[in-house]
Amino acid sequence: MAASTLTEVARLAGVSPATASRVLNGSARTPGKDIADRVRQAAESLGYIPNAQAQGLAKSSSGLIGLIVHDIADPYFSAIARGVQEAAREQRKMVLLASTEGAPESEKEAVAAFAARRADSIVIAGSRMSRPEDREGNAELAAELDRYCRNGGQVAVVGHAVVGAGADEGYHVVQVPNEELAAELAAELAAISSGGFVIIGGPEGLLTSDDRIRGFQQGLKAAGRPAAEVLRTAFNRSGGFDAGLALAARIKAVQSAGTTAAEGDSPPAAPAEGPAAPLCIFAVNDVMAIGAAAALRSQGLRIPRDAAVAGFDDIETLRDFRPALSTVHLPLEEIGRQAARRAAGKDGSAASLTPVTGQVTLRRSTETVA
Amino acid sequence: MAASTLTEVARLAGVSPATASRVLNGSARTPGKDIADRVRQAAESLGYIPNAQAQGLAKSSSGLIGLIVHDIADPYFSAIARGVQEAAREQRKMVLLASTEGAPESEKEAVAAFAARRADSIVIAGSRMSRPEDREGNAELAAELDRYCRNGGQVAVVGHAVVGAGADEGYHVVQVPNEELAAELAAELAAISSGGFVIIGGPEGLLTSDDRIRGFQQGLKAAGRPAAEVLRTAFNRSGGFDAGLALAARIKAVQSAGTTAAEGDSPPAAPAEGPAAPLCIFAVNDVMAIGAAAALRSQGLRIPRDAAVAGFDDIETLRDFRPALSTVHLPLEEIGRQAARRAAGKDGSAASLTPVTGQVTLRRSTETVA
DNA sequence: TTGCAGTGGGAATGCGCTTTCCCGAATCAG
DNA sequence: CTGATTCGGGAAAGCGCATTCCCACTGCAA
Known part of the structure; x- marks a missing residue:
């Protein structure tokens, strides 16, 4: 039948x-x-x-909204996906999912597939790369998006515009103030910690990571602190872990030196509080921060006693982590929702949508025993 | 253009x-x-x-696979979604997402929507309810699924068959041995802990929760332990937190009683080891366990010193939680993949697919100081 | 040479639905 | 009572593609 x-x-x-x-x-x-x-x-x-297919054919619109993420299992993306899903529900549409592992090429494929299905709009989450190697891939992605837009599609990008995208029609960006927030975080951290700073960042060229690094450095500078060293690693938990391992070794070396050498060569202008104030580690996202924390702990170090750790994103699943992670709260779900709404173009674009804001959230992990 | x-x-x-x-x-x-x-x-x-729509119309097939989850932001579901997504990629299909918050009614809507889009197969993750109130909803869902199957659709369900589903053609179930694994967990826990047991479960009628509770009780019984008390609460972090709060009060009461009353009325056959051995709390999923642990801590209790805590699922994001959570590892991603593959009916159904197995994973959170 | 199968390409039909256009009937003003 | 409007409904033309016929042509054996 x-x-x-x-x-x-x-x-x-x-x-x-x-x-x-x-x-x-x-x-x-x-x-x-x-x-x-x-x-x-x-x-x-x-x-x-x-038959939605036939309806779509006849009306040339599909009631579909395409969502592109790096990895749907990553809590950052799944939170955004939830927002998009919610907005889709409001618009009585369904969401079409594509996980691309961040490869521009497969993002391009995803866009083409969405276009083939005549998706009404496309939401692209996940940070863009700007490395030279990615130039070509980005260009192709941009071309595909342009074509999609010219055919009447709407696309919303979370964070950064796709490098090289030209279409001005139907192209929306949900701005996330990564730089400003990272600067703010640096300022607050500088105010409560007298130790040195180290940044655990993602690979060079990853825009989100780069923005946060840049912002943090600026914040440090504004607070009169020297620029932090930047460790480049993978943009995930294991990257954070690796960097954490390296830092642990360094911290232990300093500690034992401090213990044995007593107080002969204290760093210039270091306030006198026994050994040097603990290092403050800023990982450019929560998952990396957790990885780094785990690494430190695996080496017998305690947080925040031996090192302060801060992340970025305020991933919900990580809120019960101990010590509670200092981070920058980002309304991920709202970001997804806004992206989907912008792309729907219901209201006058930026009109009724308040810009995304986050907030620095200091918790135990940076409560240096000062 | x-x-x-x-x-x-x-x-x-x-x-x-x-x-x-x-x-x-x-x-x-x-x-x-x-x-x-x-x-x-x-x-x-x-x-x-x-134009995929036109192709679909002409061929009457769409290259779409529908996925129904309760909440895509829940790490349990997003892990499964990742597996489904992967399998979809293999099959050169796209996944259509629907979050339903667990309401049978909106699951029914989702199925109808998938059917309208002529999805080639549907994967339903998320546990079924069997409460009397849900009878009607479940029946309608089952009817919708039957219709979908009769029209040639394939559906795969994770965990339990939908209550009342009748179609035998095109209907697959990925069995998850919740009961057995919970029993195993109980046995291992009983072997290392001499204290009493309490179960934090989801609402009555939630099949996954009920299975795990039943299995745990059986394991306890097999180990010669009395049945555990069951606390019913919401199937999420905050439910776990609430239950944890209640348990914390109870634990503290017992502790202070033990301290003041010295050793006058020790429970029958209680091995002599100072105060009574700490309580062992089994939450039917990791997220609830984390919530419970947070509640205990908020009341000044320490884990595992004052109480042992175990969960279920082994959510990846929670692996760095301290103390490390004892739980039952479930290959969530593989489960999603299998579901999608089964529905694709590529190979002879159950043939090349090895059944899902999990494993009890004991960690710090249940290392009673014995 | 003729007859045959085989081959590469085109015409036409239909998938299920929306939508424009058209037509008969009913309504209203004059 | 007649002519101008509506109004409710049907006929038909696509939407973009797959696919089933069908035909012209080639190569081969007879």
């Missing part, structure tokens, strides 16, 4: 397919009450389910 | 649409080399993107 069609419903109701179509979907013209009832009843009894 | 069509490509290449179709998609018949090249080049220069 194949799914019943509109024509069958119409026949059963004794009307034309046109009329059946008009009553079963809110057309501009509304057939008479009695006829409408007949049709509805016929549809009900046949268990009629409209 | 509207997207170019196959007809346009054909015209540009100077062939018929039929031929163009044949070369641009692997048809049974392969046109001559030179013609094929001409067509491909024309397609390239026009930036032709096939």
